[in-house]
Amino acid sequence: MSRIAYVNGRYLPLAAAQIRVEDRGFLFGDGIYEVVYVNRGRFVDAEKHLARLERSLREVRIAMPVGRPALEGILREIVERNRIRDSGLIYIQITRGAARREHVFPQAGTRPTLVVTARALASFPKDVDTWATGIVTGPDQRWARCDIKTVNLLPNVLAKQAAKEAGAFEMALVDEAGMVTECASSNIWIVDAAGRLRTRPLGHDILPGCTRAALAELLAGERLTLEERAFSLDDLRAAREVFITSATSFVRPITRIDGATVGEGEVGPVTRQLFAAFSRHVQGGLPNAA
Ligand code: PDD
Numbered sequence: 001m002s003r004i005a006y007v008n009g010r011y012l013p014l015a016a017a018q019i020r021v022e023d024r025g026f027l028f029g030d031g032i033y034e035v036v037y038v039n040r041g042r043f044v045d046a047e048k049h050l051a052r053l054e055r056s057l058r059e060v061r062i063a064m065p066v067g068r069p070a071l072e073g074i075l076r077e078i079v080e081r082n083r084i085r086d087s088g089l090i091y092i093q094i095t096r097g098a099a100r101r102e103h104v105f106p107q108a109g110t111r112p113t114l115v116v117t118a119r120a121l122a123s124f125p126k127d128v129d130t131w132a133t134g135i136v137t138g139p140d141q142r143w144a145r146c147d148i149k150t151v152n153l154l155p156n157v158l159a160k161q162a163a164k165e166a167g168a169f170e171m172a173l174v175d176e177a178g179m180v181t182e183c184a185s186s187n188i189w190i191v192d193a194a195g196r197l198r199t200r201p202l203g204h205d206i207l208p209g210c211t212r213a214a215l216a217e218l219l220a221g222e223r224l225t226l227e228e229r230a231f232s233l234d235d236l237r238a239a240r241e242v243f244i245t246s247a248t249s250f251v252r253p254i255t256r257i258d259g260a261t262v263g264e265g266e267v268g269p270v271t272r273q274l275f276a277a278f279s280r281h282v283q284g285g286l287p288n289a290a
Contacts, residue, residue, distance in 0.1 A: 004081040006074050006116040008065075011081055014117065023113055025095030028103070029152035031113070032056040033093040037247045038079055039124060039282050040086060044247070046072075048210035053092065056149045061105070062096050065112040074116050082118040089248055090118045093151060121248065124282055128275040132267050133169040134256030135244070137233060138162060140173035140181045140205075147204050159184040168256070170244060172236060175205065179230045182206040186246035188254075190231055190239035191270045198235075201228040211245040211278075218277045224270065241268030243275075250282065251275040 005017035025031035034053045037044045050068060057064055066074070075090055082088070095113040099106030125131040141155040159171040163184065170183040181200060182188055187209040189199040197219075202208050219226055236242065240263045242254040251274045253267040267275075 003117070003119060004078065006078055006114070008111070008114055011077070017115075019095075019113055019115065020098035022101060023095055023098045024106070025093065025113060025151055027101055029150065029154075030060075030062075031093055031095030031151045032060060032062065032149050033091065033151050034149060035247045036075070036090040036092070037121075037250075037282070038084060038088045038090055038118070041079070043075060043090070044282050045210045045214045046075075048213055049247070052149060052208065052210060053094075057094060059145070059148045060096075060150065062094060062112050065094060065114045074114075078116050078118045082120070084118055084120050087121045087123045088118055089121055090116065092116050095151070124279065125250070128253060128267050128272055131250075131275070132253035132255045134167070134259075135170040135172050135183065135242075135254050136163050136166045136168045136258050137172045137174055137180075137236070140175050142173070145204055146181070146206055147202070147208055149207060156184040169252075170254075172233075172257070174233050178232050178234070180233060180236050182209075183244055186244040186249050186252070187212045188236075188242065188244050190236060191241035191268060192231065192235055193238045193240065195240065196227050197224055197270060198227045198229055198231055200230045209245055211247055211250065214281060215245055215251065215274060215278055218274075218281060222273055222277050224273075239263070241271045243271045245278075251278045 003014040004011050005014045007017045034049050036046060036049045078090060093115045097106060097110040097112045099110050138159055163171040170186060172183050172188055173181045175181055180188060192198055200206055216226055237257060242262050244252050244254060253271045255262050255265050
């Protein structure tokens with residue numbers, strides 16, 4: 001069955017869906033996006049993703065092309081039309097629209113472009129041990145507003161490709177002070193050498209992950225406390241446990257960094273507990289109202 005895309009009011013087979021050559025997303029990366037995980041008809045952390053989408057748009061001064069209820073309707077429709085019953089992701093992109101190529105904003109009234117696609121994913125991982133993976137480390141070469149989820153992802157693309165070529169899944173990015181910011185497409189957490197659960201505080205240098213926020217809310221019920229305090233590359237290498245979070249990585253254990261094992265090279269107890277807690281968060285609850 002062919003996949004269906006939503007583009008500016010129309011649902012079309014992916015191969016037939018088009019945007020204009022002068023779309024500013026294409027020309028300048030002048031747009032923002034979101035990725036939402038859908039599990040058995042339920043949009044995981046939808047409220048957080050839609051709030052971040054609206055915030056990203058405000059920060060770059062792009063108007064929301066449709067209201068929130070209409071967008072939610074499009075999300076439900078795209079999942080239905082792509083027949084995603086079990087596990088999948090929804091991709092939403094909004095750009096400043098199509099106009100003659102000039103850096104300054106196009107004239108008032110230029111309609112933002114809205115694209116929504118969806119695709120099936122493998123089922124939510126059952127086994128945390130086989131979900132574990134490896135990362136490499138490298139310099140953070142991104143801009144100064146990484147808190148905005150823009151489609152300007154060239155440094156992230158290069159980092160992720162370098163990780164792949166090194167046989168790893170992700171790259172942990174390190175700033176000029178030797179501190180870890182986040183990964184190319186996920187946030188990163190550690191249980192440090194002293195046993196403290198840590199992740200970098202929010203700021204302009206990382207994306208405020210929706211999975212990060214959801215997991216932070218689950219911690220009280222797990223009798224765990226979080227220290228939002230930056231950690232260095234040395235702290236990362238000395239950590240007892242390391243894991244990453246994102247809409248499609250969930251809580252993903254990291255057992256190798258630059259080829260060296262983390263701790264004993266096994267998934268640690270805190271990561272195991274948080275994977276289980278997040279798994280309940282994903283699988284629990286009711287489907288979205290139709
Ligand atoms: N990436 N940091 C970066 C740089 C990201 O690109 C992402 C998400 C995250 C985690 O955010 P969240 O928990 O809200 O997914 C952190 C998405 C999945 C992507 O680009 O495909």
